[in-house]
Amino acid sequence: MSDQNCFISYASEDLHIAQTLYRRLREFGLRPWMDKPPRPYHMEGLKPGELWEDRLRDVISSAKYFIPLFSKTSVQKTGYVQSEFRQALSRLAQIPAGNIFVIPVRIEECRIPSARIDGISFAQYQYYDCWHANFFDLTTYLADLEGKPATHGPRIKTDVYTAAEFLGALRPNVEIVVRNGFSLTGVDIPDNQYVFLREVFDGEEIVIQGIDNTSISGVGEPEISVSPRYATTLNFERSDGIAISGLSLGHRPDIGECLGAVLNFSDCTAIQVKDCRLFGCGTYGFELSGCNIVSIEDCDVFECSYGFFTCENVTALSLSSVEFYDSLCFDVVTAKNSSITFDGCTITNNRSRADHCKIFNTYRTNLQFSETAVDIGGFDGLGLSPGLKGVHVTRDGARWKIADETLFSSHQRKPIPSPRQREEKSDEVLIFVIDESYDRIDEYVNWDDYADEWAATDAASKIFLSRIKSEFDAEFDEANIGPGADLPAFVTVIASNVVPLIPWLMAVFFSGKPIVDNIEAWRTILSKVKPFFRRTVVLNRNGAAVLAMDAVFEDMGGMPKKVILHGYKPDYRYDDAQLVAPTEIEDPVPTLNLSMVKHVFHIEADGVSFVVAVDGSKAAVKRV
Incomplete structure (x- = not known):
């Protein structure tokens, strides 16, 4: 199928489902085509300046398979999707008997159109039911047709x-x-x-x-x-x-x-x-x-x-x-x-755990x-614009009681954490800015303006977050980097869309293979990280590697021609024992443990070995 296409035909309302099928076909080694494919394949569909009618006609005429997605919307809709259907039926009349061209797919319960062109209709052909966008059976079948059978056995x-x-x-x-x-x-x-x-x-x-x-x-x-x-x-x-x-x-x-x-x-x-x-x-x-x-x-x-x-x-x-009920909530959704x-x-029948909590935080x-029925009794409103249709709002409040020591137990009075701790991926550098308001609340808010400690803490934290967003012109998410006792922080990311070489550098560096090209890209990443050092910052393995490499460059007085990582270890940050060069490359630590570690690297540059310890935004280097 190197020069053939699976043409995916769909109604615009079903775009996300069609894009899901596109991804699945690509994963199976097939070559689908649709006008608006998902990222990162978005430039493989209709391109700017193309005549879309001509392009669609050309692709349908050359496609090996035509896959129409039938839904309650697509079977009743007029316009482009029906034009694609007609072109496919016209082409089908020219396909030799026994050859598979059209593979109808129902993505929800609906009736496949029986309209005929040249005596042929989609309703004549056996279809697949792919409810909830589960295209496993369909993609397996297509892969088998193309001589790429799946490795799994029968269900x-x-x-x-x-x-x-x-x-x-x-x-x-x-x-x-x-x-x-x-x-x-x-x-x-x-x-x-x-x-x-x-x-x-x-x-x-x-x-x-x-x-x-x-x-x-x-x-x-x-x-x-x-x-x-x-x-x-x-x-x-x-x-x-x-x-x-x-x-x-x-x-x-x-x-x-x-x-x-x-x-x-x-x-x-x-x-x-x-x-x-x-x-x-x-x-x-x-x-x-x-x-x-x-x-x-x-x-x-x-x-x-x-x-x-x-x-x-x-x-x-x-x-x-x-139904959602009988719960203690900050923001419900x-x-x-x-x-x-x-x-x-x-x-x-839910209870708010603090002031200013809403039903929806979006x-x-x-x-x-x-x-849909929503009771906002005890909460600071619905959290959405007024006049929404389809939702009935009441103010009855919770009809159940919980002891105050449960509602306000110490480990629950802390600010709400992120829905899931952000862990550093191989193609990004995470920067954790410590929430400086955590132990300096009175510098940010007036205690008398708030009902309890949690509300004051939350308000101070929001003010600090607003300041760093403005200061760095960046988006931040909440994070907790302190095991046992919370150490709240805000995390932002420098990804490959900012520095395209991040995935390649990190993959090669932490594989222990030598790097001889694009070494100057480490300094490019550092230029994106360094502005955050105006605040108290903690880094995980990728960010620490950037500081470690810069420390090596500074020690050498310039850029080496070849670097290689021999070992990496997250060490206990309060251990002042003499640094020992690690001999293995270990995994990064979970976000929750970051406040407790310093990052130790064993790096060779142009034949010279270095041990570098990175603690926060500081790096200490010595030759070994």
């Missing part, structure tokens, strides 16, 4: 009764039926490439990564729980086509004692959670980051200690018949750069409502 069904059986069964293309409840705390991880443990402050949490077309259903609503206070019950990362139903999921300590969410999805697509009970005492019922097409249906979410859910950079989150629909949902987020 299997397996019953599980224990935590060990559950973790062992997790893999792509499997249907898992949970027959009995269990706890995931303290379970030995089986030999499974899709499951691993991640350390949290008071234990470990399970992370499920890279599974596709996997369903997890319960019989009799079995309960899956965890008990570490900081652990999320189930984490899914970089997974597509995940369906969870008929389960009760949550934490087992008393309400108000957990700082982990119930469900977390990161960089996932085509997610469905249905007929489930998500209970705290965790922070949120669910957290979403970088996800596309998520459906939460017929679920109860209750006894959470921070709010209903958080989402960031999420396309097409749909909540239908979801926190959303950034997302699109969300509520249909037949209720948010009632930034660049599109919200749509239908037959």
Whole structure:
């Protein structure tokens, strides 16, 4: 298929679903075409200045496969999509019998058009049903047609009764039926490439990564729980086509004692959670980051200690018949750069944990409502513009009581953390600016203007955040870099769109391979990092590497021709023992531990070896 296309035809209202199919086809090594492909493929569609009618005609006439996405919208719509349908049917009349050209796909329940051109209609052809944008079967079929069969085996069904059986069964293309409840705390991880443990402050949490077309259903609503206070019950990362139903999921300590969410999805697509009970005492019922097409249906979410859910950079989150109740909340829903629909949902019987908390705290987020009831009693308003349609607002307030020592326990009076701690990726440099207002509240606000310590702390922190945003002309997110005792900070990022060589430099440097080209790019990155040193700053491994390299350049009096990393170790920052050159390249530390470490590098430059220790924005270098 090197010179052929899968043409994706869709209604503009279904753009995000079509873009999901595009990504999936690319992942399978196929070559799709659509007019508006997703990033980073956006320049492979219609280009500026092209005559779109001519271009579409040319692509359809040369395409090997034509994939129309049928929805209730596309089958009734007039305009471009119908023109594409007609062109495909005309081309189909010229295709020899037995050759596959059109592969109809229904993305929701609808009737495929029966209109005929040259005696041919789409309704004559067998179609695929790809609900919730799960294109696993379709892409597998196309890959097989092109001689690129998938490596997974046939879809299997397996019953599980224990935590060990559950973790062992997790893999792509499997249907898992949970027959009995269990706890995931303290379970030995089986030999499974899709499951691993991640350390949290008071234990470990399970992370499920890279599974596709996997369903997890319960019989009799079995309960899956965890008990570490900081652990999320189930984490899914970089997974597509995940369906969870008929389960009760949550934490087992008393309400108000957990700082982990119930469900977390990161960089996932085509997610469905249905007929489930998500209970705290965790922070949120669910957290979403970088996800596309998520459906939460017929679920109860209750006894959470921070709010209903958080989402960031999420396309097409749909909540239908979801009830959120009996919870302690800061802002109930926190959303950034997302699109969300509520249909037949209720948010009632919840208590605000502080002054100035709202139901919705949103930034660049599109919200749509239908037959949704929200009670704002005890909160500082809805948090949205007045006159919204489809939402009924009441002011009844919570009808349940919680002891004040639970509501205002010491570990909960701290400012609300980010929905999920930002961890440094290989293609970016994170800069953590310490919240200087944390122990200097009276320099920012008047204590008498606030009802309690938490409200004053929060107000001071917001003032500091506003100042650094203006000072550096940058966006910041909240972070916590202090284990045990909170050390709040704000994090911003220098990514490859600012310095394109960041991914390449970091990948080669931390692989231990020599760098002989583009060495001056380290100084370019430093020029972007250094302005932040006017404040108290903490860096993770990538940022520390930039300072370490600059310290080597300064010691040498110029730029070397060749550098290589022999070792890296995050060391205890208060250990004043003589620096020892590390011999292995270790992983970066979690964000939560950053305030406790200094970064130690063993770097060779033009045959000279250096040990460099980076602590905050300072670097100490010596030759060895």
